[in-house]
Amino acid sequence: MKYGYRTATLMAVAGLALAPALWADDDTRYSGSRDEGSSSTSSTPYTSGATTINHPGRLLASNCFQCHGTNGHGMASLAGKSASSIVEEMNEMRQKPSGTYMMYVHARGYTPTQIKLIADYLSKQQP
């Protein structure tokens, strides 16, 4: 067992909602296969499944999920979109008047490096 946390007991006491996406990484959720590389078909170190847990853009990109769905599967779906197109769109939106569209505020909220990490993470999700 590679990841010790699978044996730990976690408990959440909710009154407000807890985000459910925390433990999920697309198709390997409960497959019992979280070993690194088991579902990887790409040469990058983080493609899908367990490996995306270690992606430095994962937590940053989770800011998108309230509107764009868990791992980008929702309104104006972002999962599997090319990283360069996400970066380009974010850069364009940074130039627009911020009060005219909510995304223009979000586009300004991240550094160029952070936007690249977010885009890379989203591009590696199964569309």
Next chain:
Amino acid sequence: MTLIEKAPNYISNILSNSVLYGKKTILQLTYGYADLAKNYGINVIQAEVTNIDPVSQQVMLSTGARLGYDRLVLSPGIQFDVIPGLETVSAQTAIPHAWQAGAQTTNLRDQLNAMPAGGLFVLTIPAAPYRCPPGPYERACVVADYLKTYKPRSKVLILDENAAITAEKNNFTKAFNSIHAGVIEYRPASTVLSIDATNRILDTNWGPIKANVINAIPDQRAGKIVTTAGLNNATNGRFAGVDMLSYESTVSGAKSIHIIGDSSATTQAKAGHIANQEGKVCADAIVRSLMGQAPDLLPVTNSSCYTPITMETASWLSAVYAYDTLSKSMKVVGGSATESTYINKDQYEEMEKWFDNLMSETFA
């Protein structure tokens, strides 16, 4: 992963004002926990946590059971102080807060329905911090719009304990002074001393005020379990101090106990959208910790909401927060939250989509 929740369902506070003007029902705002169990393998227990033993790392349940934990995350929302005069159940029924969606919301809706034309609706707003900063002003706006249509010549009086509008100031100023001019009267720096529930009279710093319907939102504090467990070490004992990298309690001896959402004392808004993100930062820190790694040292969160200004139009408010290493707190990127330039129907439609996505993400 075990989820302990005292209620069988979650009733969304977000969009609950739309129940007041008949656009949504409580049922449409109700979400269950079954999909979390089914899709994510979470063990859901319906019970209340009555206490925590941080030494043996166990929680005590209302069912009498004790459960051990390695990590404990608390998200119990808020509880309300009692406004003088509203000590009894009947007084609290006569003067609802409707700040916890459900029976309180339908109670207020029914009182609005029964209100005579030309009547007075009084809304009282507590001093910040309280749940959903723009929420009370939004409520005043949609109630005003409802009254214009269904109870002509009625007025809305806002008694705000704060010195000024606490969120989305431009849009609410526009709403009070032009869209709802002549219907809404806004009085900042108001103090409610007590309320006579039987006669519907408020004793205030402006003198006695008699109303047809009173919607009094009380002062708020962290959910009960936070206080019971002694985790309420911030905001004069009202909320829980947490480390912003992990949401772990700052109370010594409370290791491995994390508090997210409205119960925690942070620089972030007390609201559902950002509580979702706090949950992710907290969970990511826990996962990394259990893997022997440090938490993300520069977390980013965001707060976003749409605000109905009339029964058909909405504005919005949005902010991205980044961790500030000097103050060890979350700070809004760019200095302050951005509110929408416009108030329109398109944004009301966007609001519905935002809400559906937020709920899908949260409840699977």
